[in-house]
Amino acid sequence: MQDISSNTSQLYRITYEAYSKFANGINRCSNLEEIANVCKTNLKYLINFRILRMCIIREKDNFIVEQFSGNIWYDFESETEIFPYERDLKETGIPLLTGSIPDKLLKNKIERSELFDPVLWGWAFDKTDSKVIVSLLADQHMTFSVGDIDILKLVVDCIQSKFNEIYLKKQLAIQNKNLTEAYETIKLKNEQIETIVKNQQQTINKRTESIAEKNKKLLHISALNAHNVREPLSRIQGIVQLAELVDTETFKIEMMPKLESTVNELDVVLKEVVEMASKEIVALKAEEL
Template sequence: MSPIQNNASQLYRITYEAYSKFANGINRCSNFQEIGKVAEKHLKYIFNFHVIKLIIEKDNKFMEYSLCGNNIWFGQKSLADLNNEELNLFKTGIPIRTAHIPENIAQGKLDISKLKNPYLWSWLFNKDDHKMIVSLVADEERVFNSRDIEILKLAADCFDAKFKELNLKREIAKKNRILQGALTTIQNKNEEIYKINRNQKETIKKRTEEIVKKNEKLLKISVLNAHNIKEPLSRIQGIIELFDLMDDESCRQELLPRLKSSVNEMDEIVREVIDMASRELIELKVKIDDPNHFSR
């Protein structure tokens, strides 16, 4: 094997090992901060760059992830935050290699003027349900060439798969929170319904008991007053029988006063019965009509 072939083979092996470590590290990440640490540690051994930037677009929403040296940043972006090269790339899909580098590509974390003949490389990758732009800045000290594009695509796919996984987990967690909130609401409503049903049962029970008590009281009143009415009624019946045995004058002088007295006595008793029954019925109606009475 020639020295050139040997060097190429060794470089390939180093690159493959570096990519394997990078991919395995990304696969174990559980958040974006961990992705940044893995990328900062391993990506520099796969290909050269000063800045690498990924923009993922889905449903007109943009997510940016950037790495510059030890500086890592990511977050939501709007269409207005994209530079002209990125906007043009989203529109045409044509890869870019240009010496015109946007000043804000590294958000002030890299002085472009100190680089030696820097170039901006950008590609657009169309995925199933989203698009992804990968951009990087390299120069003569950190050379990036077309041979590195394939390994860059692999790294981009690795990033994309992990971003998709994390976003899916975030969506699932969000929906779980919504479902948990809905479940809590349902449980609270069920508890309210249970309390309402329990209160209704208690109210019905109390009303029934109240009605039974009033009926018993009315029955006692009727029995008691039936006994009280019986005495004057018996006297009236006796006086009426005496009418057949006495003359008119005797009836007027002796029997009529007694008859009037007995009638008045019975009338008084009947009035008392009516008054007592009326008071009990009115009191019962007030309690039944009062929705808060039986819940006290």
């Protein structure tokens, strides 16, 4: 059987087909779970590794994905979950190649005894709006070489681009939600203000009507009082004028009884006026309460 590794063109074609399938799968992803499933299914045909770990650091979010032994894990983690050597890669940007494998990288993934001459590779890729830290653990059973770095970069670019797309959509959805909530809050406040203004206007209208009604009653009292008081008062004025035309005896005999009667009548009228006014004032005060 012909060795595929000896046929460069055939190897490139197989690699190209595998990468095309991987890239198409990533492009169709709409969430992180789908990205993880595509990686789990396709990366083994592109790169040899025992553990592949990728940290996408964007603003305050650290997205970490790990693939190992046919399994895949991913989540958003805090800065404390980034390994010390990854922090060094982030700060210096100097690629890593070492046989010193951190226990934390192996934990719950693979036993150290299962590895044969392991090597840890590490890279830091600067992107426009994020930094990507890639760790790849290989050994003599799952070898990785310098020639594989180019395809690894393509894989990283593909995953990082899709992650950014999903991340931005998520952030946009959050902002839209916040804007919608803010709009609903403003709308509610406006409705409350309109209700308050409407109630105030109704209160003002009621008070205006009440004042108008009170004024009407007061005018009625004034007109009634003026009419009732005017008649006896006019008679008294007439008697006083006649007193200048008659002698004292005549005034005493003929005019005085009429004057006394009219004064008594005026007294009664004034009492009625006071009583009526008092009742109206009490009624008006009661309405105010």
